[in-house]
Amino acid sequence: MSVAKIALVGCGNPARRWHLPTLSELAKRGVIEFVALCDLDEVLAAESGGKYGVPHYTDIDEMLDRHQDIMAVDIVTGDPTHHVIARQIAERGKHVMVEKPMAITRGCCDVIIDACRRNGVHFEVAENYFRMPKQRMILDLIDRGILGEIVRVYFVEAKARNPFEPTVTHRGLTRPLSKFGNSSGMCMDMGSHRLSQLRLYAMSEPRQISGTVRRYRSSAEFVHEDWAHAMIDFESGAVGVYETSRLGESLHYYQITGTQGSICDDDWSGPAIPLRLQVGDGMEDVPVEFERHRVDGVDVLSRIVVHTDPEIVYVNPFRECAIDDWSVGHAAEIMSLANAALNDEAPEYGLAARQDVEMAMAIYESSLNGTAPVKLPIEGMTSYERMLHEDYRERFGRSFDAA
Ligand SMILES: NC(=O)c1ccc[n+]([C@@H]2O[C@H](COP(=O)([O-])OP(=O)(O)OC[C@H]3O[C@@H](n4cnc5c(N)ncnc54)[C@H](O)[C@@H]3O)[C@@H](O)[C@H]2O)c1
Structure with missing residues (x-):
């Protein structure tokens, strides 16, 4: 039986607590293959690679170059990085899953959606609850x-x-x-x-x-x-x-x-x-x-x-x-990613996670406007998102959607 070949990026707390043990257990049961992992932090990457017996890397592109058979990547990095890393990996033709929230604004969610559409790959969001x-x-x-x-x-x-x-x-x-x-x-x-x-x-x-x-x-x-x-x-x-x-x-x-x-x-x-x-x-x-x-x-x-x-x-x-x-929640999201990669099935949650971000954006926007009701779906960019994008540019020196 062929199974999806999955890699993980980001070996911090949530990965060590839930994603890594679950990926490893599913691989042990033969329902996926856990191919490699990556973290910018060499010590974390080496520790997790050693513990779960998979090759470890500190650079995503190097991992994808070395393991061309990787079909999908579970991205467990901080919120502001989701859209950047998901786009980088989608551009390499791999299916992606990001942790929740999908991204920090609807504009950042759309960076993921557009990159996946352009590259013919699926995206899932690790909403586990x-x-x-x-x-x-x-x-x-x-x-x-x-x-x-x-x-x-x-x-x-x-x-x-x-x-x-x-x-x-x-x-x-x-x-x-x-x-x-x-x-x-x-x-x-x-x-x-x-x-x-x-x-x-x-x-x-x-x-x-x-x-x-x-x-x-x-x-x-x-x-x-x-x-x-x-x-x-x-x-x-x-x-x-x-x-x-x-x-x-x-x-x-x-x-x-x-x-x-x-x-x-x-x-x-x-x-x-x-x-x-x-x-x-x-x-x-x-x-x-x-x-x-x-x-x-x-x-x-x-x-x-x-x-x-x-x-x-x-x-x-x-x-x-x-x-x-x-961790049944994590196992289910990993299998949703695996089925998307192996059988071209639409992931179970995917776009729904953008709605969760949209609801949160509506709360922030309403608050900025003295609790005025915000209608959904929201048309155009909210003033909250515009400010967040400005703060993002200030912090990272580039626009949120810069290639
Ligand atoms: N679903 C849940 O129940 C749950 C629980 C906790 C956290 N989370 C989510 O998980 C995500 C990660 O949480 P966190 O930020 O606290 O984790 P963290 O800061 O502990 O770990 C993130 C890791 O990603 C690595 N990383 C960052 N950029 C990288 C890159 N370009 N290449 C390789 N590695 C990179 C960092 O070195 C770090 O080790 C967040 O989006 C958070 O919201 C979800």
Whole structure:
């Protein structure tokens, strides 16, 4: 059986935690070939190459020259580099996958899309959250209409990383907008996951977003927001609420409310689905079981069984691999890239990731305009994106779309 030959670029934290072990496990099971890896940092590249037994490089072009059989590349580098590295690799005729968020603006997303179209290759985005077993089961329940028509979706993710201090003041977005480091701001960092989840829960396209984005703490090191709140109107009439915070009180939950039932959960990846359905005049809990087994010492999910009548079952497609629930999301995205490369199949998420970026851009833009609603799809470049492109040119000495 022929399998896709995949390489990885960027051996930092997310690669070492999730991508590298998952690529290695899938290769061990014979469903892909893990050909080579690359990081600018020689020590990191050598460490990862040694650990997983693949050749390592510090230069992408050298890796692609030496291994002409590479079909696709998993790019696990920082957000501001996604469009540059993806274009470089697409120009070499290889399929690409970038980590989330797809890129730092819609203009940067389009650099990837255009390069892939011109070179006849596919692109995937490593949005992993909706691909995790529990989230797949929830999306299946929504899709089957078990909750009825979805009317309200919430994702509230207030983490108390920092207390409010007496010195905090109300600040909106100020320049510079980004340091172009590991985070592109909370609405883009965890936001791209959450906006994806909200859109998928609503099973509808966003048509309007109002938001406010605040940076309360004063620190030269910290230019991003530490709090944001957004209201999303979906085509279907459903309404979405997104809140993210790194200071003050802690509160974490997501809620999906339909005309026939709801899921209200404070642990989106934990081993339970608190499903309540309308029965007669009241609401009843529906039991949900998570069945597990072990593979090579790893606790692996076998199935999730929802005890409706008839039962609804999710079967873990990676149940024979030593891959935990979290990394099932990464395994699925890698297989999406592999299938695109091997069978010319459209990747599972791809362009949808641009919509997550677009939703985040709408939040920032609304905030710059005093929470004025932003209509989607957004026409033209937002003032937020224009400023970010100016800051990018200042920082890197070239336009965001320079060849
Ligand atoms: N899906 C998730 O759950 C999840 C979790 C964490 C991070 N991420 C995403 O993963 C990406 C990487 O995260 P990070 O920035 O914190 O990682 P990081 O800074 O720890 O690692 C990035 C690595 O890429 C290497 N690199 C950069 N440019 C390169 C180039 N041209 N050639 C070769 N190597 C290069 C760097 O040397 C570094 O080792 C980000 O986009 C982030 O948003 C996703």
